[in-house]
Amino acid sequence: xxxxxxxxxxxxxxxxxxxxxxxxxxxxxxxxxxxxxxxxxxxxxxxxxxxxxxxxxxxxxxxxxxxxxxxxxxxxxxxxxxxxxxxxxxxxxxxxxxxxxxxxxxxxxxxxxxxxxxxxxxxxxxxxxxxxxxxxxxxxxxxxxxxxxxxxxxxxxxxxxxxxxxxxxxxxxxxxxxxxxxxxxxxxxxxxxxxxxxxxxxxxxxxxxxxxxxxxxxxxxxxxxxxxxxxxxxxxxxxxxxxxxxxxxxxxxxxxxxxxxxxxxxxxxxxxxxxxxxxxxxxxxxxxxxxxxxxxxxxxxxxxxxxxxxxxxxxxxxxxxxxxxxxxxxxxxxxxxxxxxxxxxxxxxxxxxxxxxxxxxxxxxxxxxxxxxxxxxxxxxxxxxxxxxxxxxxxxxxxxxxxxxxxxxxxxxxxxxxxxxxxxxxxxxxxxxxxxxxxxxxxxxxxxxxxxxxxxxxxxxxxxxxxxxxxxxxxxxxxxxxxxxxxxxxxxxxxxxxxxxxxxxxxxxxxxxxxxxxxxxxxxxxxxxxxxxxxxxxxxxxxxxxxxxxxxxxxxxxxxxxxxxxxxxxxxxxxxxxxxxxxxxxxxxxxxxxxxxxxxxxxxxxxx
Numbered sequence: 001x002x003x004x005x006x007x008x009x010x011x012x013x014x015x016x017x018x019x020x021x022x023x024x025x026x027x028x029x030x031x032x033x034x035x036x037x038x039x040x041x042x043x044x045x046x047x048x049x050x051x052x053x054x055x056x057x058x059x060x061x062x063x064x065x066x067x068x069x070x071x072x073x074x075x076x077x078x079x080x081x082x083x084x085x086x087x088x089x090x091x092x093x094x095x096x097x098x099x100x101x102x103x104x105x106x107x108x109x110x111x112x113x114x115x116x117x118x119x120x121x122x123x124x125x126x127x128x129x130x131x132x133x134x135x136x137x138x139x140x141x142x143x144x145x146x147x148x149x150x151x152x153x154x155x156x157x158x159x160x161x162x163x164x165x166x167x168x169x170x171x172x173x174x175x176x177x178x179x180x181x182x183x184x185x186x187x188x189x190x191x192x193x194x195x196x197x198x199x200x201x202x203x204x205x206x207x208x209x210x211x212x213x214x215x216x217x218x219x220x221x222x223x224x225x226x227x228x229x230x231x232x233x234x235x236x237x238x239x240x241x242x243x244x245x246x247x248x249x250x251x252x253x254x255x256x257x258x259x260x261x262x263x264x265x266x267x268x269x270x271x272x273x274x275x276x277x278x279x280x281x282x283x284x285x286x287x288x289x290x291x292x293x294x295x296x297x298x299x300x301x302x303x304x305x306x307x308x309x310x311x312x313x314x315x316x317x318x319x320x321x322x323x324x325x326x327x328x329x330x331x332x333x334x335x336x337x338x339x340x341x342x343x344x345x346x347x348x349x350x351x352x353x354x355x356x357x358x359x360x361x362x363x364x365x366x367x368x369x370x371x372x373x374x375x376x377x378x379x380x381x382x383x384x385x386x387x388x389x390x391x392x393x394x395x396x397x398x399x400x401x402x403x404x405x406x407x408x409x410x411x412x413x414x415x416x417x418x419x420x421x422x423x424x425x426x427x428x429x430x431x432x433x434x435x436x437x438x439x440x441x442x443x444x445x446x447x448x449x450x451x452x453x454x455x456x457x458x459x460x461x462x463x464x465x466x467x468x469x470x471x472x473x474x475x476x477x478x479x480x481x482x483x484x485x486x487x488x489x490x491x492x493x494x495x496x497x498x499x500x501x502x503x504x505x506x507x508x509x510x511x512x513x514x515x516x517x518x519x520x521x522x523x524x525x526x527x528x529x530x531x532x533x534x535x536x537x538x539x540x541x542x543x544x545x546x547x548x549x550x551x552x553x554x555x556x557x558x559x560x561x562x563x564x565x566x567x568x569x570x571x572x573x574x575x576x577x578x579x580x581x582x583x584x585x586x587x588x589x590x591x592x593x594x595x596x597x598x599x600x601x602x603x604x605x606x607x608x
Contacts, residue, residue: 026066026406027402027405027406029058029061029062029066029409030062030405030406030408030409030410031405031409032058033058033059033062033408033409033412033413034194034405034408034409036054036055036058037055037058037186037190037191037194037412038191038194038374038377040186040187040190041187041191041368041370041371041373041374042371042374047097048174048178048183049093049094049097049100049101049172049178050094050097051186052177052178052182052183052186053089053090053091053093053094053178054090054094055182055185055186055190055416056086056090056123056177056182056416056420057086057087057090057091057094058409058412058413058416059126059412059413059414059416059417059420060083060086060087060090060122060126060413061083061413062409062410062413062414063083063126063129063130063413063414063417064079064080064082064083064086064126064129065079065080065083067079067129079129082122082125085118085122086119086122086123086126089115089118089119089122090119092115093171093172100172101172103168103172104173105165105168105169105172105173105175106162106164106165106168107163107164107165107167107168107171107172108164112168112172113163113164113167115171116167116168116170116171116172117167119171119177120143120167120170120171120177120424123177123417123420123421123424124136124139124140124421124424126417126420126421127139127417127418127420127421129417130413130414130417130418131414131417131418131469131472134464135418135421135422135472136421138425138476139421139422139424139425142424142425142428142429142434143424143428145428145432145434146158146161146166146428146431146432146434147163147166149432149434155437156437158432158433158434161431166431169427169431170424170427170428170431175427175430175431176423176424176426176427176428177420177423177424177427178423179423179426179427180293180294180423180426181290181419181420181422181423181426181475182416182419182420182423183293184289184290184293184419185286185415185416185419185420186416187370188289188292188293188299188369188370189286189289189290189412189415189419190412190415190416191370191373191374191377192289192369192370192373193286193408193411193412193415194373194374194377194408194412195237195354195358195373195374195376195377195380196237196408196411197404197407197408197411198354198377198380198381198384198404198408199237199350199351199354199355199380200237200243200247200404200407201384201400201401201403201404201407202350202380202383202384202386202400203347203350203383203386203387203388204237204350204351204354205234205247205248206347206350206388207344207347207348207349207350207351207352208230208233208234208351209226209230209248209251210339210343210344210347210348211229211233211344211347211348212226212227212229212230212233213226213333213337213338213339214338214339214340214341214343214344215229216228216229217332217333217337217338218332218333218335218338219322219332220322220325220326220330220331220332221261221321221322221324221325221328221330221331221332222331222332222333223252223255223256223259223261223333224252224256224261224265224266224269224321224324224325224330225318225321225322226252226255226333227248227249227252227253227256227269227270227273228269228273228314228317228318228321229314230248230251230252230273231244231248231270231273231274231276231277231314231317232273232276232277232280232310232314233351234247234248234274234277235274235276235277235278235279235280235284235310236280236281236282236351236355237351237354237355241274241275241277241278241285241470241504241507241514241515242274242507242514242515242518244273244274244275244277245270245271245274245515245518245519245522246518246522248270248274249267249270249274249518249519249522250522252266252269252270253266253267253270253519253522253523254522256269257523259330259331259333260330261328261330262328263523263524263525264520264523264525264526264529264530264532264533265324265328265533266523267516267519267520267522267523267525267530267533267534268516268519268530268531268533268534268537269317269321269537270515270519270522271507271508271513271515271516271518271519271530271534272317272320272508272515272534272537272538272541273314273317274507274515274519275313275504275505275507275508275515275538276310276313276314276317278470278504279306279309279310279313279500279501279504280306280310280313280314281303281304281306281307281310282303282355282358282359282362284303284306285470285471285504286415286418286419286470286471287470287471287474287475287500287503287504288302288306288500290419290471290474290475291474291478291496291497291500294478294482294496295492295493295496297493298369299369300362300363300369301558303362304557304558305493305497305555305556305557305558306497307557308554308555308557308564308565308567308568309497309501309544309548309554309555311568312544312547312568312571312572312575313541313544315572315575315576316538316540316541316544316572316575316578316579317537317538319540319575319576319579319580320536320537320538320540320579320582320583321537322579323579323580323582323583323584324537324583326584327583327584327585346388346389346390347388349383350383350386350388353379353383354376354377354379354380354383355376357375357376357379358372358373358375358376361375361376381401384396384397384400384401384404385397415471418469418471418472419471419475421472422471422472422475422476425475425476425479426475426479429479435479435480435483436483438480438481438484439480439481439483439484439487442456442457442480442481442484443484443487443488446484446488448488449488450485450488450489450490450549453481453484453485453488454485454498454546454549456481457477457481457484457485457498457499457502458498458502458545460477460480460481461473461474461477461499461502461503461506462502462505462506462509464476464477464503464506470500470503470504470506470507471503473503473506474499474500474503474504477499477502477503478495478496478499478500481495481499482495482496482499485498485499490549491552493555494548494549494552494555497545497548497555498545498548498549501544501545501548502542502545505538505541505542508531508534508535508538509535510528510531510535513527513531513534515534516530516531516534536582536583537583539578539582540574540575540578540579540582540599543574543575543578543599543603544571544575546603546604547567547571547574547603550603550604550605551567551570551571552567553566553567554567554568554571570602571602571603573602574599574600574602574603575599577595577596577598577599577602578595578596578599578603580592580595581593581594581595581596581599582596
């Protein structure tokens, strides 16, 4: 997931009273945001034109008002103006939702037309500020196509729609800003982001680091393997790759460097392993919640499907680290460096209890995923009052509660900015039939050959993902290429996981590779050597999606566990062979080539 904009750090000197008042304001808005999103889960059926505009309303302050960095007075003034106007537009829609619903997606009068245009512009600017300019640029191009496409020649154009209907569908109905993507952000993603923020604010990090060190530290390249396990465990509470790097990396990267590991290698391990958190059950990346909505599939079932691919991801990282351990002569951790099982037992409950509660509720109740998430949140909140020495502390509780509340609201705002902007793109696709045209184009370029279409789709995902967060890249690519892949014979689940996997790998794909940049900054080393090692370490991961196609049983853990495990074992063997071939000593080049050929045979040949 993409991180939300940070809170203003107020680098310039300000009076203490003003700074305190500003912090109180941020905390109050964050608390209202959390309360609203929890209320949506418990509140039953809330009208769409009330809940989804309010979702945007609570995101606006964290994008326009509470932002850090050195900004000009003009930019600050413009931010406040746009933010206030955006809040007013959201309130107008929520307060007038009955009358707007009776208009059936058609605007009335110049005021509603102006309001719709203004709100779309504000959403585009939110996405620009929260993520990268590429996403709003794509949305703007798609919007211009929707407005002017009737003037284009041939099949590329469309029949056109009146301005009142086009903008009305996007702004006062569920065909654009308030569509499926926004609903998923509000109703599914937000509760789990809140849960992850509250679990992470306590001593869960200490717990999973202790387990990682105790279980993986004794092996060769032990500190690097600790990072692989720690990233897998952190991925269970946060689907954000960048948050994973920034949190676990601050411990593991300096530890690897202190133990004599080359800084580029240490950073590359962190960058690659942290990427897998986006597909690690039970709390996966925002894109997986979106996938569940697109496929009309229960989140719990998708969580089971993702289990084997997630394990293969981290086993592949483990194999790569082990190969580097051989070539670089990296040792394991000594016994006195390990925390001991007593510390593991003492820290385990801090993440095992909330996650155990979540999994138990998934398995043994009929509650919705978001309801299970909020109940697990109650456990996480209670644990904030306890430290690793099992002492209660009111001050500790309040400090952690504040940190978790603000972080959760920030993350919810960042995802809302992405999803609502993506809703514009998907909405125009549906209004104009542009998605069907792209499907025909992909099928035509591939000549009806599935493998050619898969290559085109993978390249498109990687290209988009270089500039967009995983969720946004997945949402756009699946809207464009998903129908074509399904038309050429893939099952919907295969097509969606294929696209999502390549979208998440963009965090380590040069030249724009967010995880690599963050890890290199922590390691205080140039990013290019880190990117090179990350591509070698994670090269096998680019082959895994082919296994979804050639071994469909890999995705059938819930319905046919035996065949799924056999397929998983076969793909894992292929990944081990690939890592042996991609990483090793130059003098072993014949063995490495043989390993790569064997890996290709194992993965490419249709199996279980």
